[in-house]
Amino acid sequence: MGLTDNIKRALFTRGGVHPPANKLAASVKISDGPNPERVLIPLTQHVGSPCEPLVEKGEKVLVGQKIGDSEAYISAPVHASVSGEVASIAKFTHPSGRDALAVEIISDLEDTPAEGIAPAPDPLGMEPGDIRARVREGGIVGMGGAAFPTHVKLNPPSDKRIELLIVNGAECEPYLSADYRLMVERAQDVLHGARIISRAVGAERIVVAIEQTSPAAISAMRDAAGSGGEEVFTLPAVFPQGAEKTLIKTITGRDVPSGKLPMDVGALVDNVGTCAAVSELFLTGMPLVKRIVTVAGDGVTGRGNLRVKVGTLVRDVIDHCGGLEGGLGQVILGGPMTGLSQYTLDVPVTKATGGIVVLSKESIISEEPGHFTCIRCGRCVRHCPMNLMPYLLGSYSDAGMWEELESVYINDCVECGCCAYICPTKNPLVQLIKVGKEGYSRRKRKMETLKKDKEEKSLEESNA
């Protein structure tokens, strides 16, 4: 029996939490974001190798012009999002908190598009290889937050057959509503992008997965699909429903085995934002230079879902929404469960920034986190969507027992944050697990080199 035969409307199988949804901007239509005078376009906006700059200081650039690329396979080029002059190529603060190389462009505010930007004549009739090449040149990455280069996902090894394309519209992070608005307003684009992707990988079935709390998106997608053959699935609203492996489990009932990828169970998951970006790339030829960002939270005056040019500073986006309100507590890029807290507003919006959540001083928890005082209540185990034992991951990491971390499958942790959210003693479990992952891989590398040395030594001895 193939994968596509046993699809059923499954229930969320286990784990997960229910944080307050706070979808404050869900009713606000998508509008254009600010037209910034200065943008900072980081050369690392994706998983994989950073890009090398292709422009020089003082050079004039146009919208959609490629300004950075890499020879590495797992990488995606970056493009200018405004027309203007390159002011510098230097290290600037990146949303990750570290400094990274970025191209600073002073805009001429004219938005002149680059030459050679033309729609693809017949996207649905193109060869898979051509689709992949175009997607790569368009700099398209996963827009759900992980920013994995899409052309890599579209190129599964020949022995892996992808039967099912899941279009991920389960926006389970609180506050964020960018994907929801996209489905409501541009359902056709999403489906068009999904059809192009499914042609590239040869998927037989397309399933759009939406949480049951978004009825408007469900009906919009159903109307758009019409008799096209795409199915729309309603899923229970629970965090992290939109996580790739959780989604596959909910829809197909299949577990992605430890250390394997969705393609190993015949599925491919792409975010609705990615699908819309692919559609736009083929319909207009314009690479990924804008993305939809939700601005929400009680620390900002206005709220909305804005089409923001990649590289716009968070400060400009917040000012566009009316500025800060009350005492600023915390600014998070992405959702509050998995997003990155920022220490400055002078960071650029990247391809991976789905939201800017601004919280006031009153609404954040300012108490110190607990130190590792696990009371063995087992809540983290019950709520872990990956069937792991977070308290063990945390205590092994805390004690520096790196070898033991393998036996509790540390690399299967998706860092969704359910365990830390639910922990009654406020243990910073995700941080401990992040430390543990690094300690574990360092230890593994060390043991491998030791083993190699020993083998070489014994080989030498036997030769002598």
Added chain:
Amino acid sequence: MDLSLVWKAALALGALSFLFGALLAIAYLFFKVETDPRLDELLEAVLGSNCGACGYPGCEPACEAVLKGEAGVDVCVAGGQKCADAVAKIMGVEATVSERGVALVHCKGGLSESTPKAIYRGIDSCAAADKIAGGFKACDYGCLGLGTCKDACPVNAIFLDENRCRQVDRERCTGCGLCVEVCPRGLIELVPRDQEALVMCNSADKGAKARKTCSVSCYACKKCEKVCEFDAIEVVNNCARIDYEKCTQCGKCIEACPNDVIVRVKPAKEHGKAPSAVA
């Protein structure tokens, strides 16, 4: 009460205990585990803190490896030269004189010198803090001062002062290198014990930024490079580096440094005052 019960029980139990005693004695004769008497002596000789710096799971496996000839007499890394001498004496060989350095943390920016970039609320460990947005200090290269190296040190040679700036007790340090491995920023280096002039900065930031991030940073002015007569100091990647082989400890660079980044310390002559080592 029938008194015969008492002596019957005593007799039965006595007989049983003799029987089991005999069995144990026989078992001991046949299943005796031969241990090298030197193992106990070796366990006394090494540091005995099971720190794992040698690469073995603990002190006993390390000593067994010495007996088997798999490890050298200098197996106890944390114990230093004294332990090596003691182990060599037991094994009846000449101890090799190892030249282990002493740990140096290339940073002197504590809380009062280094500019913070964010408020950090999280686990009290450098490795954990470094994972969150690259640490809470504006300097991406300096010491975070949360004491991961302190916790790793098997001989308590590293401590933090009130300024959250770690200090190394150079007399006590045995040069095992455990701290070098755990520092998430790669700030710790083993330097020769007789080296007196040391650079206390690791910042690869350019001058202007380095000045902003920390009041005791090396901002690559290259004055030290110019005054050195022996070509022993060089600014590499915006930070001064001393070539310990060429350095004659003349101290000219120390005087020339405008930001007191190069300092003079007492040479750590004695090799590792390991607390429990037998001389």
